[in-house]
Amino acid sequence: MFEQKKLVVSHPPFWHNGNRLTQRSYHIMLAALPAVLVGFKTYGMPAVGVVCLSIASAILWELGFNKVAKQPVTIGDGSAALTGLLLAMLFPATMPWWAVITGTFLAIVIGKHIFGGIGSNAFNPVALAVAILMVSWKHLFDFDGMLVNYDLQFTALYPIAAAKHFGAQAAASFNLWDLAIGWQTGGIGTACGLGLLLGGLYLMLRGFIRWEICLSFMAGIYISALLFHLVDPMRFAGPGFHLLAGYTLFGAIFLATEDSSSPVNFIPMLIYGAAGGLMTVLIRNIGNYVDGVILAILVINLVQPLLDKIRPQAIGKVV
């Protein structure tokens, strides 16, 4: 029986609900602030310098590209500022200025505008920029080496690297509550799990990010880390550790959920997130890299068009 209530569309003119790209970008930046502020408290003015320079240079790269490509100026949408902030959150507080500027160039020009600008990028620009920097200047993301001059009030050992090199025993020496409140070395804005979760909750409740991707990413991490841990508890760290250490929560909330590079339907979103979580743990536990979040995000970005093929059946049929 044909159901009249489905797909009812009113006549134009339509009413705009007031949501704009600009509003969206600044709300995501607002959600990232708690974790960033914890980073400022831990690392002081050098961290402030990295974040400020990153946001400013990202806006300027976008403005420069707009001018060179003779496009309308798009910095008003706040997307470049957001990219700059998210990128800086992944950096160590002692990131050299030239690496910050190179990183924002990679994210804005290579990651976003080469693909056609906002909404057209196949890969998350932030993840792409960090991946290129990690491969080109590996030492910049060696948090143990980059933060040697900091006298911190907690164990100054990058937890994910410790677990990778010294096994589950090293991971067990980190208290999960300490990891959650940001007492761990790492990126400026990636250490404080509670701050990230607070921001993520706000974004999910306001509808700025899709909870399906975020939660399935975390579930993917949790389940796969648990399985590894059950198989060899001496070698592989537990799921709670994997969830709170490294880039995990940042990746689940701010990277995997990026609109342009993530699927739009329910089942694909769940597969996309869970695959990202699984890939992260695979890279961390048996791969060559210390933290797998960035590369896992790029891999799921790559399979996203394929996942979007799984779509609801069209209503009606061709006779």
Added chain:
Amino acid sequence: MFSKKELKLAYALAICLLVVGVVSYAAFPLKTPEEPNRIMYTVTAGRVLFDHKTHSSETGFGVACLDCHHHPAESDEETKRACADCHTPPAADQKVNQTCLDCHELDEIEDTEVPNTGDAYHGQCIGCHKDFGAGPVECSQCHVM
């Protein structure tokens, strides 16, 4: 496309944050402490992160400076030289390391066999760990790739 207000906000953000960023980098760089907190040794066998502060502080292992920075024996600040200052092979045209010649005449120096940095570290670290029955002694317990 975007309102003037939004564009102005973006320009203001870019200018203000650029100024704050440049000032932070120029005026407030992270200072290298007089006594290192941690030292990352990058060597072929794999990097080693050495927690200098935990070893030297009274609340840590309380190792005296001269236990490691062992020569010369005077305990004033000047004597705390970096290990590699002395434990480095001499130049091809020299019999002894230039650091030795900074304070001694060549004919004063009897022992010209100075262990290289790697041997010195291994002897010092593993020796001490064995003496106290604590701390890593196997390669993979310190060296990570």
